[in-house]
Amino acid sequence: xxxxxxxxxxxxxxxxxxxxxxxxxxxxxxxxxxxxxxxxxxxxxxxxxxxxxxxxxxxxxxxxxxxxxxxxxxxxxxxxxxxxxxxxxxxxxxxxxxxxxxxxxxxxxxxxxxxxxxxxxxxxxxxxxxxxxxxxxxxxxxxxxxxxxxxxxxxxxxxxxxxxxxxxxxxxxxxxxxxxxxxxxxxxxxxxxxxxxxxxxxxxxxxxxxxxxxxxxxxxxxxxxxxxxxxxxxxxxxxxxxxxxxxxxxxxxxxxxxxxxxxxx
Numbered sequence: 001x002x003x004x005x006x007x008x009x010x011x012x013x014x015x016x017x018x019x020x021x022x023x024x025x026x027x028x029x030x031x032x033x034x035x036x037x038x039x040x041x042x043x044x045x046x047x048x049x050x051x052x053x054x055x056x057x058x059x060x061x062x063x064x065x066x067x068x069x070x071x072x073x074x075x076x077x078x079x080x081x082x083x084x085x086x087x088x089x090x091x092x093x094x095x096x097x098x099x100x101x102x103x104x105x106x107x108x109x110x111x112x113x114x115x116x117x118x119x120x121x122x123x124x125x126x127x128x129x130x131x132x133x134x135x136x137x138x139x140x141x142x143x144x145x146x147x148x149x150x151x152x153x154x155x156x157x158x159x160x161x162x163x164x165x166x167x168x169x170x171x172x173x174x175x176x177x178x179x180x181x182x183x184x185x186x187x188x189x190x191x192x193x194x195x196x197x198x199x200x201x202x203x204x205x206x207x208x209x210x211x212x213x214x215x216x217x218x219x220x221x222x223x224x225x226x227x228x229x230x231x232x233x234x235x236x237x238x239x240x241x242x243x244x245x246x247x248x249x250x251x252x253x254x255x256x257x258x259x260x261x262x263x264x265x
Contacts, residue, residue, distance in 0.1 A: 027141055034060075042116060147190035
């Protein structure tokens with residue numbers, strides 16, 4: 001447990017992990033009650049996170065999953081019997097796809113097979129479709145769903161009294177956005193809606209360093225360019241358009257493939 005908490009607002013913390021360069025969030029209320037955002041990719045990683053949370057907050061916790069990808073939610077079981085919040089589709093996708101995600105992980109990382117096989121997949125039990133507000137020790141924390149983006153179920157966590165927004169994987173830092181399960185045609189509008197409705201100056205991406213609004217605005221513009229170029233490529237053929245994408249070719253081709261699935265539907 002070498003990663004340290006960084007306080008980015010009044011009793012609002014982020015812990016950036018070497019594993020998957022993942023950020024977890026912590027919001028602490030007046031009575032030690034806390035909100036934990038995302039639980040990491042396995043029970044072993046979650047146990048490390050539990051120990052880290054207890055260095056900051058001793059009260060009960062509420063958990064939020066930003067979305068249904070394994071690196072954000074496979075540690076859920078270790079935070080029971082707490083409430084686990086997420087978008088309705090987060091729970092549905094974990095039920096439907098959790099075992100498939102586990103099998104892929106075990107195949108891709110055989111050195112961690114035992115670690116992934118011991119995971120008990122626990123979907124959120126408190127779900128919503130548009131918005132929810134949680135009282136965390138006297139502090140109101142707002143959960144919002146703005147639309148399709150990095151996944152079908154990205155949840156944004158707003159801590160207005162601290163000027164912080166946890167954007168989940170709608171915003172990425174340190175690497176191109178991950179398009180493998182994405183909706184590239186919708187993502188720019190979803191992120192624009194978040195920026196329009198949440199004015200907080202501190203933005204925590206799902207992975208990478210904490211950023212400001214200017215960074216998120218610039219990434220929204222990049223995603224809008226990706227959507228525009230993908231539509232053009234679908235109509236005109238790829239030709240030289242691939243060189244105009246703002247991300248490396250591998251990420252761009254992944255975005256194009258996902259966009260074409262949307263356009264062909």
